[in-house]
Amino acid sequence: MLQTPSGGAGNGAAADTGLMSIGAVLNMLREEFPEVTISKIRFLESEGLIEPQRTPSGYRKFSGGDVERLGHVLRMQRDHYLPLKVIREHLAAMERGEAVPLPVLGRPGDAEAGDESASDGPTAARIGRGQLMAAAGVDERTLAEWESYGLLTPVEDGVYDAEAVTVAGLITELGRSGIEPRHLRAMKAAADREAGLVDQVVAPLRRHRNPQTRAHAEARTKELAALTVKLHAALVQSALGVRLP
Template sequence: MSSAVRARHEQSAPEPWPRGVPRDPVMSIGQVVEALVGEFPAITVSKIRFLEEQGLVSPTRSGSGYRKYSRADIERIRFVLIQQRDSYAPLKIIGDQLRALDAGHDVEVAPTARVVTSEGHVVVPPNRPSLPARDLADLTGTDLGTLERYARFGLITPDLAGYFPSRCVQVVQLLLTLEQEGVDARNLRPVRSGAERNADLIDQTVSSQRSRQRAGDLERATSRATELGELVADLHREMLRVSLAQLNGTSRQPSR
């Protein structure tokens, strides 16, 4: 590509997302953590470095090699953290979303669960690792008796204090839908057992990486576990489709 053509291409290419946000590299990585920790208490320097390794943010390097970040860099990091927190999206998907935004496309962001109140406090499940049974019932539109029944079947499990993982919101919603379609919930325990076996398999796969205790290794292992979980879920879905197709094919065989 000639220099003239390259120059025209660069002029026509859209500005990377977010647009209209200052790109002066004036902040250190420590200042970025300070800017985000109020909204994301778990943010760390190693987390930001890991996002750079994954190509999700590209800070400028000073002459002495130090990372320097702009307001636009902070907005990209905030987008990644929000997607992880609110929609549990793996980094591969988030990277695809950022590339689409860079290219000028709109990205549909998964909605968060509605806000409820618990003992006078506002509760947003994606921001909390666990929920009391009452909040879980309110968010899913069911009652405590139904939750107790699901727990008795081994489909959801509270901790010793009676709190459920916030991800149980989606689990309960799916269980309710399956029951509406005529599936007996007590027969779904093997699905939970299979998920636990798959989680153990994934944990064993990434455990060696998690145990290194170097900066960024925990984030890398967590991200890899999420990616492997998505792949296993895809495999399960496709195998289920194959099995259903085989059953349907058998049911259509003429009797002899």
Template sequence: MASAAGDAAASSPRAVAPSSPEPLVGTWPHALSHEPMLRVSDVLALVQRSFPTLTTSKLRFLDSHGLVCPQRTPSGYRQYSPADVERVRFVLRQQRDHYRPLTVIKEQLDALDSGRLHEPVTLQEIGEAPSDYLSAAEVAERGGVSVDVLGELERAGLVAATVPDGYEPAVLDVVVAASAYLAAGGDVRALRTLVLAARREADRADDAAAPLRRRGGGEADARAAEFGEAAIAVFSASVRLRVGG
């Protein structure tokens, strides 16, 4: 019985001692990036590995109840940060492993936000295998940049760790492209401008696909995704034509 109680205590947020620092600014997890760079489809791709039942409507539900509060694009689309993704995982873990109601989970998140509770974020605790992520050194080596340059890209908001020193393999595409751009004589500030422009075009592609997505159903979602990819391909081809001309 003592062992079971110890295991339960280890899996739950722990109260911080009275001598802890004053309440933190911002929302938990404070150590992760709060840069809004992930779409709903990105969040589903990240989280459904451990929580296959997560759906778009569930994400909307968590948003409406104030448990996870993603930012919005001008057109109203939700954009999540790596910190938001971990909050989603936290809520789902509490429901699946401890059967806690949303009111209790909301109180826990409020306490984590203020620093009254502590929940460390590690690869094991978020339920993902370490091999799912790349370290900063691995991203830098495979991407053809130094760790210092990777740090510059992260400070500029171009890439972000999903967990402390853990990057999704998908960031390699951005890092490799950034490495080629910098090697050709560009700088990080100009690169950030290009990336922001590309993200705006991606948002426009999402807007154009919205009528298809609103029809609902797996086929409609697939057609919307195909439409979005086609729109991005047109954007890419147009850029190449312009630069080549």
């Protein structure tokens, strides 16, 4: 459970209202969600999943309830791989006072086991093409354009890794600032090179005879991935001469 600070300038909260800046919210969420970004929070706001207050000058101010709601949304994405449309409907039902369980989505092998509903939902780590377009709010033509630039690639016919939802959301938000998909090819190429470097380091662990060593490979991959993301962010900030909150 996320803990909401009681206020004070040190954490970005207004002492008289208890409202927090987006930077303070980001710091709170990163304890549980280390990969969350300000862009991600803004994207979820643009999708209507949160509605922070605005100051007269336009700055976002988040309440403790907003932070709890954000945490709930991020958990549904991380743990259940739910598309935004489903999350939005779930939250709306909760606001109406309905006792609604989280949707049960298909997992690998469900269809073979005779579960007819399995074909309608993503697997534990996969999402269908239609669900991806619904979550990102784009049509077939837009998704095809993204694929043509290598920004999104299905893991198999019509099926994507669940992280594709986050990628699609960020592409959409960058597009609102005039950064088109064709401009992002260099970023994708850099990400592929970084991933290749991590794979190169972890490969000996994956090939090891000891099962525990092979299991350690996944944890090591996540650790190195987090470090490369932080380094990439620091390099971009340094190149631009700015510092993100």
